[in-house]
Amino acid sequence: MWMPAIKGKPKEQISYKCPHDLFQKITSVIESGEYASRNDVITAALILFFKGQTTGCREEIIGWLTSDEGEEWIQNHIRAVLENMGSAPKILRETLGDQ
Numbered sequence: 001m002w003m004p005a006i007k008g009k010p011k012e013q014i015s016y017k018c019p020h021d022l023f024q025k026i027t028s029v030i031e032s033g034e035y036a037s038r039n040d041v042i043t044a045a046l047i048l049f050f051k052g053q054t055t056g057c058r059e060e061i062i063g064w065l066t067s068d069e070g071e072e073w074i075q076n077h078i079r080a081v082l083e084n085m086g087s088a089p090k091i092l093r094e095t096l097g098d099q
Contacts, residue, residue, distance in 0.1 A: 016042075 018026070026041045035041045064070045 026038055029035050029041055030037065035044065065074065
């Protein structure tokens with residue numbers, strides 16, 4: 001029984017010469033079964049790249065700043081600014097500690 005061709009959205013074709021290290025990574029994820037083809041890997045990477053331009057960064061920054069490492073980083077910078085100012089207000093000295 002003859003079936004008509006399935007038509008989807010038109011696709012554009014580009015030619016791209018991939019750097020060797022990236023090509024090895026593409027091959028690796030295909031061999032591990034994460035992706036079926038080079039096209040799948042490249043399409044997924046491009047989708048994530050363009051979506052990632054506007055989302056996720058804010059949440060990652062907030063997550064890091066509220067982590068122990070981020071809080072320590074903030075405290076050290078506040079402490080350095082206060083030291084450069086000379087004497088810090090009492091409340092800030094008590095909050096950050098006299099170290």
